[in-house]
Amino acid sequence: MPGTETKHKVRDVNVRMLRGGSGPPLLFLHGANGLPVWLPVFELLSKQFEVFVPEHPGFGTSDNPGWMRNIGDLAMYYLDFLDEFGPHEVHVVGQSLGGWAAAEAAVRNCSRIKTLSLLGPAGIRIKGMPSGDNFIWSPEEAVRNLYHNQAIPDQILAVQPTDDQADILLTNRFATAKFGWEPRWYNPSLERWLHRITVPTLIVWGKEDKLFPSAYAARWGERIPGSRVGIVPECGHVPAVEKPEIAAKEIIRLYAGTR
């Protein structure tokens, strides 16, 4: 069953949000390309969880508050968002930029979070292992380099976006640059504080990720006590899209371990 589209307000900020399913709450934080539709991975998760997928402030048709200037602001926004829930109630999942925001929120305050799943998160830097430069990639490269299975970009690139869709892509690109341009895709302080994440945590990484090398997964695993690392073979930067069954299964397994 497709999710429903709603508006969600936290303090003075209104965002577009997709939601669906029933069960314990799961907050999914999307990546730099935004939140176009209810994805198969949401459908799979919605069989176990009530899934909430807000479109980040500044992205798509969500409000773009002037105070949103760096990843710390986005993390604090989601801590406000999580305040609506009870202690250790919410399963938080973050993809790429969304994983970075989730980790930044969790090092500040884990009190509302039940489990944390990070899918190819941005946020840390390993010297000598630079991220791909997705700001200089051509539009075609920017799609192709995200996936291992090129049938996915073939399908995406075959469709010419409408003017409205093109505007949204551009809006998302503007929002993304604020967080990720410099330092490129990381916060120099974050890695030092990852030990403050004290809830059950899962790191999932596509083995063939061309944006953030999969070797980053092990570093995340070392820094977050008790976390589990899963490397997904034949998968690029977006396991939630390229391998939705595996991503969903891992997240559900993490949840099952807490019951």
Added chain:
Amino acid sequence: MQFTFFHLMPYRPLDMAERHKHKAAWVVLPNTLYDPKKGADEYESYINQLVYAEKLGFDVIAVNEHHQTAYGIMPAPNLIAANLIARTTKAKIAIIGRALPLVNNPINIAEEFAMLDNLSRGRIITGFVRGIGNEYHSTGINPSFSHERYQEAHDLIVQAWTKPGPTSFEGEHFNVRYVNIWPRPYQTPHPQIWIPSMGSSETVKWAAAPERKYPFLVTFSSRELVTRYLNVYREQAKQYGYEASPDQVGWASPVYVADTDERARKEAKEGIETLFNDFLAVPFQMLLPPGYMSLPSMKNTMRMRKALGAQKRLTMEELAESGTVIVGSPQTVRDQLAKQRDDTRAGKLITMLQFGTLSDELTKRNMEMFASEVMPHLRN
């Protein structure tokens, strides 16, 4: 009219076949394609041309800043300006411009310009720009904050030049407890600030404000766009309640003069076409990083690009037809420039008489022809 001889200092010995194995002559073009011996010759030729321009009667000789590119080998234009101060006596020396958002301490720019102004006893003109989008890739500065950083850096520099120090500056991007530069500028209140621009409406509005009245220069644009943008500036000035003086508006254009139209077109062709297609052209994701333009302007730009379709190589004939470049006999060039001047009441012409791969010999002839056959006719 006031005449400026402007130089970009392109790296002419560039191997164009190698160049086209890469996305652009910017950011990613391997610097192994730069030969220091040939480069040293380029600097010598170009500085000689700038010095010669004073002898030919140009009012202003001008340089500018670009980074990590064969398009212009002047990452530090103030070094060239210092050299020109020593070799000239009366021409104004314009650095148009320095890219304000790209520095982390704008005080350095205030200080260096103040030094040059003292060294030249007040012959310095400054220009404030944001840099080309490519330079946000090569410096790492976040283009999302380009406009904010530009405004703040401008305010900080003008404060450093004009407010008796020490003062302090409190910004979002720049915070300086002690603003107290030594030396202060030679000119009072400070050297002129020119604003080269591609015509963005935000810039027009800001530059024309009565407390600034900064000379506004439209660069690399067709006859139609030069006229439109300069008239927008004039209109904006009227809205502020004053009439913009001719000194406040101008445009920049490559110009080539020879005995006949035919000869001029033949001699200028390679230089013009290499400038636009080999040195300047870059993919849009390099040229327009997110935030460099406002989101509404960027949306419009993307729709126009979609309508235009794939970019093809520009020819000199097309560029001359649109008036983006002025090429022809003395009469042709005089007529075209006079018409542009009369349509806009512009008082400043920024000429680019060396462009692309144009040789020293042709550049010298072009400069001499322009100075003797064109300049006197347009003076008043």
